[in-house]
Amino acid sequence: DVQMTQSPSTLSASVGDTVTITCRASRGISYWLAWYQQKPGKAPKLLIYEASRLQSGVPSRFRGSGAATEFTLTISSLQPDDFATYYCQQYNFYWTFGQGTRVDLK
Amino acid sequence: EVQLEESGGALVQPGGSLRLSCAASGFTLNNYGMNWVRQAPGKGPEWVSHISSEGIRIYYRDSVKGRFTISRDHAENSVFLQMNSLRVEDTAVYYCARDRSEVIDYWGQGTLVTVSS
Numbered sequence: 001d002v003q004m005t006q007s008p009s010t011l012s013a014s015v016g017d018t019v020t021i022t023c024r025a026s027r028g029i030s031y032w033l034a035w036y037q038q039k040p041g042k043a044p045k046l047l048i049y050e051a052s053r054l055q056s057g058v059p060s061r062f063r064g065s066g067a068a069t070e071f072t073l074t075i076s077s078l079q080p081d082d083f084a085t086y087y088c089q090q091y092n093f094y095w096t097f098g099q100g101t102r103v104d105l106k
Numbered sequence: 107e108v109q110l111e112e113s114g115g116a117l118v119q120p121g122g123s124l125r126l127s128c129a130a131s132g133f134t135l136n137n138y139g140m141n142w143v144r145q146a147p148g149k150g151p152e153w154v155s156h157i158s159s160e161g162i163r164i165y166y167r168d169s170v171k172g173r174f175t176i177s178r179d180h181a182e183n184s185v186f187l188q189m190n191s192l193r194v195e196d197t198a199v200y201y202c203a204r205d206r207s208e209v210i211d212y213w214g215q216g217t218l219v220t221v222s223s
Binding site for chain 1: 141143150151152153156165167201205208209210211212213214215216
């Protein structure tokens with residue numbers, strides 16, 4: 001199994017800040033990684049796939065990078081709508097999610 | 107517009123069975139792999155099962171192998187999850203989710219399965 005570890009678990013930020021979330025895979029997954037945003041009571045929403053490709057309709061302030069075992073999601077100029085929980089997910093060997101990073105208002 | 111609508115969630119006793127359904131619309135179901143993903147209260151999502159577009163490749167997470175069965179019916183534009191021998195730890199919101207080349211891109215709104223005596 002491939003384990004996914006995100007850090008931090010919680011991140012406090014203000015509108016306009018730039019935030020970065022890190023995701024580590026327990027073994028190399030090439031660039032088969034996606035990022036999702038989830039709000040309370042809602043289904044996850046795809047933001048990024050193949051580590052850095054932006055899903056259609058997702059604002060360009062979301063940027064993904066990395067390969068192999070180290071990945072990051074950067075949100076530039078944080079907007080009120082961005083306060084949510086973010087999950088990374090590998091799809092190189094079945095599908096595994098990280099434990100999530102909650103971005104809340106400082 | 108892609109839409110996925112789950113149904114069939116309920117309160118069931120340990121050892122019981124449920125059949126979840128997912129009605130798909132807004133896209134050609136034949137062309138996509140489909141998945142069930144669950145999320146226990148306060149936890150992250152957990153992939154449960156996948157069925158390929160043609161229905162030939164089927165995968166399950168280890169904890170549900172032998173208990174859950176995924177299937178699809180293109181004529182009904184639907185995907186199903188038969189869940190037997192349910193355990194307390196199967197309690198979760200179950201999402202139906204589409205994948206294109208293994209990228210899970212659309213999710214339904216979920217159906218709640220509660221396993222409790």
